[in-house]
Amino acid sequence: MRLMTASEASRNFASVLDRAEHGETIVITRGGRRLALIGPAPVANGGDFSDALTAFRARHPEDDPAYEDDVLGSRELLTQDDPWSD
Template sequence: MRLMTATEASRNFAALLDAAEHGESVVITRAGRRLAIIGPAPTGNGAALNDILAAHAPDPDFADDVRAARTLVTDEPSASWPDD
């Protein structure tokens, strides 16, 4: 993984994006500290999510839980905090 200062990254941003596009990750530093890593974006297509959803059955009580939570929500402002 290549290191680049924040100043270098700012001055060479197009080249930094080109590197990420080609699969390279670059660590951005400032004053010797690691600030960020810029690299290629994930390219998931949803297959992993479908696998997870297929492996786990939905919670049959979820809709009831949401309805119960909604009954607790009001549009009225809450009372002021009690004095200590």
Template structure:
């Protein structure tokens, strides 16, 4: 794992992103303190969503009715949003 100062990371941000894209995790320091770790984004899957929702109570009928009522209040915008530009 490579370490960069905050100043170096700022000045060489493109290089930092290239390293992260290549799979490296970079530790950012400021004043000899670790302030951040930047690493590759983890690809999310349906299994991740299943795990996140495990044990969660499904929405009840009242929730569905509330959503339907909120949608019924929406009206399409009529007019030209750029007219005053």
């Protein structure tokens, strides 16, 4: 874990992102106090999806009238534009 002041992180933001991309967590400080952590984002895996699908099926049996609406609604979420894309 690396400590950086807010000013240092601001001046070297590309480096901060590169470090996070490679698995490092950076602690941002201001006035000697810990202010924020920047690190790698969690990555979803097939197990996470499988668990979510199992939970969904338990809550929404296929004979439930709302099932189709829920499935179609979830598909819309997958096709929405990424608000963070450049």
